[in-house]
Amino acid sequence: MSVFDFFKKKPSSSNTAKSRLQLALVSDRTGCSPEIMEKIKNDIIDVLRKYIEIDLDGLDINIQTKNENGELTGPTLLANIPIKELKRHER
Template sequence: MRLMDLFRKKSSGEVAKDRLKLLLVSDRANCSPELMEQIKNDIIQVISKYMDIDAQGLDIQITETESETGNGVVPALFANIPIKDLHNRTGK
């Protein structure tokens, strides 16, 4: 993927294809929507101890990535967590 690919607007077909890929990966990883919600709530609870986050903006997904050991493609948890402020920063 090139850097400029991150900034281009995707067509509705590309968005639908990406959503289908995510659904298939989640299904293969045997991760129900209920489990994803539990994971999301646990992440919010733990991260909130260390920083103020935008819990409504938190987005987690199960995607695929290349295995570091060369075993092919494996499921991976991707979390996008908007941070508002850090707790207990030094220098304050």
């Protein structure tokens, strides 16, 4: 920890409350529990594995209600899946 970290502002507890709520409500509203998300994730992995080799550690799948500009959108499934190698088709 450097001296400068000392002056860094902690995120306010109201912001923490807001972001925690937004995440909880996404799964409440879509009826999509963490267990179901896990199943979706595993199924996606199984499908992709047929064609490409993916980096499981870097994999991130979640539902978001905001786009990258922070604007509200409908619930969107966002998957970030790093590819290790494209499998070559035998000719």
